Amino acid sequence: xxxxxxxxxxxxLLLPIFRPTISVAESExxxxxxxxxxxxxxxxxxxxxxxxxKNTTNQDKDIAGWQITKNTGSxxxxxxxxxxxxxxxxxxxxxPANDYFLIARKxxxxxxxxxxxxxxxIIASSIFSLSNTKLKISLYNGPYQTSQLIDVAGDGENPFxxxxxxxxxxxxxxxxxxxxxxxxSWHPANASSHLDQGAEIxxxxxxxxxxxxxxxxxxxxxxxxxxxxxxxxxxxxFVIVEIVGEHFTTTESLKIELKKENxxxxxxxxxxxxxxxxxxxxxxxxxxxxxxKWDLEIIxxxxxxxxxxxINAVELLEPEEEPVNPVxxxxxxxxxxxPHPAAGAEEFIELYNSGDNSANLKGWKLDDQSPxxxxxxxxxxxxxxxxxxxxIFPKSQTHLYLNDxxxxxxxxxxNGTLIDTTPNYGTAATGYSYSKINNNWQWSKxxxxxATNIYESTAEEEENTNETDSDPTSLQPSEVTIKLExxxxxxxxxxxxxxxxLVGALGEMKIYQSNKATDLGHLIGSTTPNxxxxxxxxxxxxxxxxxxxxxxxxxxxxxxNQIKVTTLKTAxxxxxxxxxxxxxxxxMINEILPNPTAGDDEFIELYNxxxxxxxxxxxxxxxxxxxxxxxxxxxxxxxxxxxxEEDTEATSTVILEPGQYLL
Numbered sequence: 001x002x003x004x005x006x007x008x009x010x011x012x013l014l015l016p017i018f019r020p021t022i023s024v025a026e027s028e029x030x031x032x033x034x035x036x037x038x039x040x041x042x043x044x045x046x047x048x049x050x051x052x053x054k055n056t057t058n059q060d061k062d063i064a065g066w067q068i069t070k071n072t073g074s075x076x077x078x079x080x081x082x083x084x085x086x087x088x089x090x091x092x093x094x095x096p097a098n099d100y101f102l103i104a105r106k107x108x109x110x111x112x113x114x115x116x117x118x119x120x121x122i123i124a125s126s127i128f129s130l131s132n133t134k135l136k137i138s139l140y141n142g143p144y145q146t147s148q149l150i151d152v153a154g155d156g157e158n159p160f161x162x163x164x165x166x167x168x169x170x171x172x173x174x175x176x177x178x179x180x181x182x183x184x185s186w187h188p189a190n191a192s193s194h195l196d197q198g199a200e201i202x203x204x205x206x207x208x209x210x211x212x213x214x215x216x217x218x219x220x221x222x223x224x225x226x227x228x229x230x231x232x233x234x235x236x237x238f239v240i241v242e243i244v245g246e247h248f249t250t251t252e253s254l255k256i257e258l259k260k261e262n263x264x265x266x267x268x269x270x271x272x273x274x275x276x277x278x279x280x281x282x283x284x285x286x287x288x289x290x291x292x293k294w295d296l297e298i299i300x301x302x303x304x305x306x307x308x309x310x311i312n313a314v315e316l317l318e319p320e321e322e323p324v325n326p327v328x329x330x331x332x333x334x335x336x337x338x339p340h341p342a343a344g345a346e347e348f349i350e351l352y353n354s355g356d357n358s359a360n361l362k363g364w365k366l367d368d369q370s371p372x373x374x375x376x377x378x379x380x381x382x383x384x385x386x387x388x389x390x391x392i393f394p395k396s397q398t399h400l401y402l403n404d405x406x407x408x409x410x411x412x413x414x415n416g417t418l419i420d421t422t423p424n425y426g427t428a429a430t431g432y433s434y435s436k437i438n439n440n441w442q443w444s445k446x447x448x449x450x451a452t453n454i455y456e457s458t459a460e461e462e463e464n465t466n467e468t469d470s471d472p473t474s475l476q477p478s479e480v481t482i483k484l485e486x487x488x489x490x491x492x493x494x495x496x497x498x499x500x501x502l503v504g505a506l507g508e509m510k511i512y513q514s515n516k517a518t519d520l521g522h523l524i525g526s527t528t529p530n531x532x533x534x535x536x537x538x539x540x541x542x543x544x545x546x547x548x549x550x551x552x553x554x555x556x557x558x559x560x561n562q563i564k565v566t567t568l569k570t571a572x573x574x575x576x577x578x579x580x581x582x583x584x585x586x587x588m589i590n591e592i593l594p595n596p597t598a599g600d601d602e603f604i605e606l607y608n609x610x611x612x613x614x615x616x617x618x619x620x621x622x623x624x625x626x627x628x629x630x631x632x633x634x635x636x637x638x639x640x641x642x643x644x645e646e647d648t649e650a651t652s653t654v655i656l657e658p659g660q661y662l663l
Contacts, residue, residue, distance in 0.1 A: 029056055029177045030056065030150045030151050031055065031056055031057050031061055031150075032053055032054065032055055032056065032061055032063060032066075032095065032101075032139065032150060032151070033053070033054050033056060033139075033150075033151045033173060033177070033180070034051065034052075034053060034137060034139055034151050034152070034153040034173070034180055035052045035053060035054035035100065035172070035173045035211065036050075036051070036052035036170050036171065036172050036173065036189075036205065036206065036207065036211065037050075037051055037052075037130065037135075037137065037153050037154075037159075037162075037170060037171045038050045038051075038130075038168075038170040038171075038205055038207070039130040039131070039132060039135055039159050039162060039163075039170075039171065040132060040159075040162050040163035040168050040169070040170075041168060042113070042114040042168050042199070042203050043114065043166075043168050043199065043202040043203055044111075044112050044113065044114055044199075045106070045112035045113070047105055047106070047112070047126075047129065048104075048105065048106055048112055048113050048114060048115075049104070049105050049128065049129070049130050050102055050103060050104035050105070050115070050119065050207055051068065051079070051102075051103045051104075051130075051137065051153075052100055052101070052102050052103075052207055052208065053095065053100065053101040053102075053103070053139070054095075054098075054099075054100050054101075054173075055095035055096065055097060055098060055099055055100075055101075056098070056177075057097060057098070058097045058098065059097050060094050060095065060096050060097055061094070061095045061097075062093060062094055063081045063093055063094075063095060063101065063141075064081055064082065064083040064084060064093035065080070065081060065083050065093075065142050065143075066080070066081040066139065066140060066141055066142060066147075066150075067079065067080050067081070067139075067140045067142065067143060067144045067147070068080075068103070068137060068138070068139055068140075069137070069138045069140070069144050070130065070131065070135075070136065070137055070138075071134075071136045071138065071156060072131050072134040072136075072156075073134070075138070075144065076127065077127075077144060078123070078127050078128045078137075079103050079121065079123055079128065081093050081101075081121070082121070100207075100208045100209070101120045101121075102117070102119040102120050102121075102207050102208050103119060103120065103121045103122075103123060103128075104119035104121075104122055104123075104207075105122070105123060105124055105125075105128050105129075106122070106124070107119065107122050114195050114196050114199040114203050115194065115195065115196070115207060116194050116195050116196050116197075116199075117194040117207060117208050119207075132158075132159065132163075133157075133158055134156055134157065134158075135153070135154035135156070135157075135158070135159045136152065136153070136154040136155060136156040136181075137152065137153040137154060138151075138152050139151045139152070151180050152179070152180040152181050153171070153180045153181075153186075154180070154181065155181045155182075159171055160183035160186045161183070161186050161187055161188040162188055164188070166202060167202055167203070167204065168202060168203045168204070168205075169188045169189050169190075169203075169204040169205070170188075170189045170204065170205035170206075170207075171186050171187075171188065171189075172186065172187055172188070172189045172205075172206065172211040172212060172214075173185065173186060173211060174186060174187055174214060175211070187214030187215070188204070188214075188215075189204040189205045189206060189211070189212050190204060190212050190213070190214075190215055191204065191206060191212035191213075192204050192205060192206070193205075193206045193207075193209040194206065194207050194208055194209050195207075216247065216249075216300065217246075217247045218247065218300065218306040218307070218308065219245055219246065219247045219248050219249070219298045219299070219300055219307075219308040220245045220246045220247060220308045221243060221244075221245040221296065221298060221308045221309065221310045222244045222245045222246070223243075223244055223310075224240055224241075224242065224243045224244070224296065224310060224313060225240070225241045225242040225243075225244075226241065231314075231315040231316065231317040232283075232285050232314055232315070232316050232317070233285065233316070233317050233318065233319040233320075234285055234286065234287050234288075234289055234291070234316060234317070234318060234319055235285065235286065235287035235319065236284075236285055236319070237282065237283070237284050237285070238282075238283045238284075238285050238314070239280060239281065239282050239283070240281040240283075240296075240314075241279065241280070242277065242278070242279050243256075243277070243278040243279075243281060243296070243298070244276060244277055245276060245298070245308060246275070246276055247275060247300070248272060248274075248275045248276065248277075248278060248298065248300070249275075249300035249301075250272075250275060253300065253301040254272070254298070254299075254300060254301070255297075255298070255299045255301055256270060256278070256281055256296075256297070256298050257296075257297055258283060258294040258295070258296060258297075258313070258314055259294060259295045259296075259297050259309075260290055260292065260293075260294045260295065263289070263290060265283055265284075265285065265286065265289060265294070266283075267281050267282060267283055268282045268283065268284060269281075269282045270282065278298075285316060289316055290316070291316050291317055291318055292315065292316060293312040293313075293314070293315045293316075294312075294313065294314050294315070294316060295309050295310060295311050295312065295313060296309070296310040296313035296314065297309050297310075326414070326415070328359075328364075328413040328414065328415070328417075328419075329353070329355060329357070329359035330355075330419065331353055331354045331355025331357075331359070332351055332352070332353055332354075332355075332359055332361070332364070332385065332411065332419065332420070333351065333352055333354060333411070333419075333420045333436070334349065334350070334351060334352075334409055334410075334411050334420050334421070334422050334436070335350045335351065335352035335390060335435070335436050335453060336348075336349075336350035336390075336392075336433055336434065336435045336436065336448065336449075336453055337349055337350070337402060337409055337422060337425065337433070337434040337435075338350075338402075338433050338434075338447060338449070339402035339403070339404060339407060339425065339428040339434065340402075340404045340428035340429065340430050340431070340432065341430075341431065342430060342431040345431075345447075346394045346395055346396060346599070347394065347395040347400075347401070347402055348392040348393060348394045348395065348449060349366055349392070349393050349398065349400065349402075349409050350390055350391065350392045350393075350449060350450070351385065351390070351391050351392075351393070351411065352388075352389070352390050352391075352436075353385045353386065353387055353388065353389050353391075354388070355387055356387050357387060358384050358385065358386050358387060359384070359385050360382055360383065360384055361379045361383040361384075361385055361391075362379055362380070362381060362382045362383060362414075363378065363379060363413075363414030364378070364379050364411065364412065364413060364414060365377065365378050365379070365411070365412040365413075365414070365416075366379075366393060366398055366400060366409065366410070366411060366412075367400070367409070367410045367412065368400050368401070368402060368403075368407050368408065368409055368410070369407055369408055369410075369424075369627075373400075373407070373627075374399060374400045374401050375399065376412075377393070377397075377398035377399065377400055390448075390449075390450045390451055390452070391450065392449045392450050396598035396599055399595075401601075401602060402428070403428075403627075403629075404427065404428045405426075405427055405428075405535065405629055405630075406424055406425065406426045406427060406428075406535075407424065407425065408421060408422045408423060408424045408425065409421070409422050410422075422434070422436075422441060423441050423528065424527075425441070425443075426527050426533070426534060426535070427495070427533050427534070427535045429443065429532070429533065431445070431447075432444065432445060433445075433446065433447045433448065433453070435448070435453035435454075435455070436453060437453050437454075437455050440528075441528060442455065442528060443532065444456050444457075445457065477553055477556040477558060479501075480500070480501065480506065480551070480553045480558050481500070481501045481558075482498050482499070482500055482506075482549050482551055482558055482559070482560035482561075483498060483499045483560065483561065484496060484497075484498045484547065484548070484549045484560035484561055484562075484563050485497045485498070485499075485563065486547070486563050486565045488632055489565065489566070489567060489568055490567065490568055490617040490618050490632045490653060490654070491539075491541040491567055491568050491569075491615065491617040491618040491653065492537060492538065492539045492540065492541060492567065492617070492618030492630065493535065493536060493537040493538075493539060493567075493617075493618055493630050493632045494535075494536050494539065494545075494565050494567065495533055495534070495535050495536070495632070496511065496533065496534045496535075496536060496547055496549065496563075497532060497533050498532065498533075498549050498560060499532075500551070506551035506552060506553055506558065508526055508527075508528065508551070508552050509526060509527050509528060509534075509549055509550070509551045510523055510525075510526045510549070510550045510551075511523070511524050511525045511526065511527075511534055511536070511547065511548075511549055511550075512524065512547065512548045512549075512550065513536070513545060513546070513547055514545070514546040514547075514548075514562075515544070515545065515546070516546065517546055517562065517564070518562070519546070520548055520550075521546065521548070524536065534549075535630075535632070537618070537630040537632075538630075539567050539618075540567065541567050541568060541569060541618070542566070542567060542568070542569045543566070543567050544564060544565070544566050545564075545565045545566075545567070546562050546563070546564055546565070547562065547563055547565060548560055548561075548562045548563075568617065568653055584614055586608070586609055586610050587606060587607070587608055587610075587614055587616065587619075587656065588606070588607050588609065589604060589605070589606060590605045590606060590607035590661065591603075591604075591605040592604050592605070603663050604621060604663075605661055605662065605663050606656065606661070606662040607660075607661050607662075608656040608657065608658060608659065608660050609659070610658055611658050612658060613655050613656065613657045613658060614655070614656050615653055615654070615655055615656075616631055616654050616655075616656050616662075617631060617632065617653040617654045618630060618631065618632070619631045631654055632654070
């Protein structure tokens with residue numbers, strides 16, 4: 001008999017190994033699942049634990065005799081659902097449709113419990129204790145040795161989710177079913193229900209209630225562009241071109257920062273393209289930041305405090321030391337401007353080295369008028385200009401736009417010191433160079449890029465030159481003459497043109513305007529005589545004006561003839577803008593090109609959507625810097641010109657026809 005008893009014991013030991021358990025397929029949802037596990041206890045007691053089952057069907061489910069086990073190295077029964085015949089266990093064994101069955105170590109009335117709802121079954125024994133490091137709970141539809149495995153919670157290692165510091169959090173099942181031995185099937189509770197009042201502050205769980213909604217997933221970083229960025233230097237701005245990852249929050253509660261131990265540098269600005277892409281992330285690196293490699297971290301503040309981290313993403317270095325007092329050449333000057341090139345040519349600014357030593361132009365700056373004007377161009381690389389060398393900088397390189405209606409250029413040393421500036425050249429004639437010749441700025445028909453400037457007059461200028469008086473300083477004041485004419489009359493502007501009998505005889509040219517004949521009037525502007533033309537704007541339509549040009553020769557004032565100019569009325573056939581303002585107001589800015597590719601020009605395009613023509617002569621375009629351009633027929637002579645007869649003199653206006661575009 002003793003021998004037989006040993007055999008029976010041997011058989012009993014083998015039964016658990018060969019029991020016919022059946023795992024649930026991932027695609028099948030069990031009728032009853034393990035829905036919530038409070039494995040970490042509560043803020044009152046570490047033994048305040050519970051397991052919640054859920055009936056996933058629309059019918060009541062009888063679970064009498066079902067068993068729950070834990071496995072921390074060996075499988076142990078921790079709960080058996082009582083059968084109705086068991087008088088010592090009066091708890092119900094029926095789970096109503098879509099309802100819950102709560103098994104706890106402590107009752108609702110126990111002072112060491114935070115439950116505010118009665119459990120269906122209480123198991124006070126320590127056998128119900130749940131492991132904090134080796135959690136695996138199994139649900140069987142009968143005795144575990146011989147019954148079917150219905151569901152599991154955990155994989156025998158650390159719990160997937162739950163306790164967080166001083167906050168006691170249960171582990172809840174996701175609404176979308178997944179096998180219970182996968183961490184993706186669970187989430188930490190982020191709400192409280194059926195807990196004692198006040199317990200919700202330090203406890204999260206939903207016993208015998210619908211599970212809380214899982215928090216959105218924490219962000220992740222796949223890579224950044226550039227993946228191995230050039231080192232950033234202290235006390236500079238630094239830009240990460242792009243960050244690619246997942247789950248970047250769609251709200252404003254996004255934090256991006258560089259982090260090194262306990263030190264952080266926050267991003268100042270960025271663009272969120274999608275929940276997977278961030279671009280143009282701007283940082284300012286403080287001068288006192290620690291050098292070395294910094295991590296990149298992204299946190300969704302409204303979703304999770306768990307950051308996405310890219311290790312050693314950015315390296316910070318000390319800036320290179322510059323000479324304490326760098327010495328820059330004072331022999332570099334602006335020598336030529338080409339503001340209004342002929343067809344096929346390109347604007348340029350030319351520099352000249354008048355010294356005896358070469359100079360490195362790296363860091364030097366070119367600019368046009370300030371404030372306003374184009375963005376400053378800084379020479380980015382080493383560029384040597386030899387003694388007596390000329391060097392041009394085309395517009396396609398600098399993106400400096402010299403206005404046809406007047407502008408000037410400036411040259412600054414790398415430290416910001418203004419070293420040279422040109423006069424404002426006024427209206428630029430097509431194909432003329434504004435050149436510095438014998439230390440005087442003047443217009444020349446000869447364009448001399450990268451070469452010595454040469455004055456070349458037009459044929460008309462040569463005819464008006466007194467060849468016998470080749471030396472301007474030998475003339476008497478009475479021998480110097482100025483002939484003044486007007487052209488390109490418009491509603492609110494006109495162009496004055498003068499001829500001097502000997503180019504170079506006069507110094508500054510002053511322009512006077514009057515409302516009365518023979519009255520000199522008031523000074524409206526000044527320029528150089530070599531410019532030959534001067535644009536007058538801000539005039540009134542259909543108004544008589546008188547203009548006089550006065551030049552200076554050896555301290556003597558030389559007056560031109562006085563001319564009479566009558567500005568235009570509204571052009572025939574065009575809409576009267578004053579009498580029909582509704583039509584005029586429909587003229588729109590239709591298109592702009594602010595940053596053209598190499599070889600192209602910026603432009604602004606207007607459009608007339610009306611069924612009537614509109615006279616836009618004298619209208620103005622104004623940018624944010626306050627620069628104004630007046631639309632006149634002179635500038636647009638190849639585009640839209642309507643010839644009219646006014647006081648027997650031919651005049652021109654700019655008419656925008658119905659459906660017409662103007663560039």
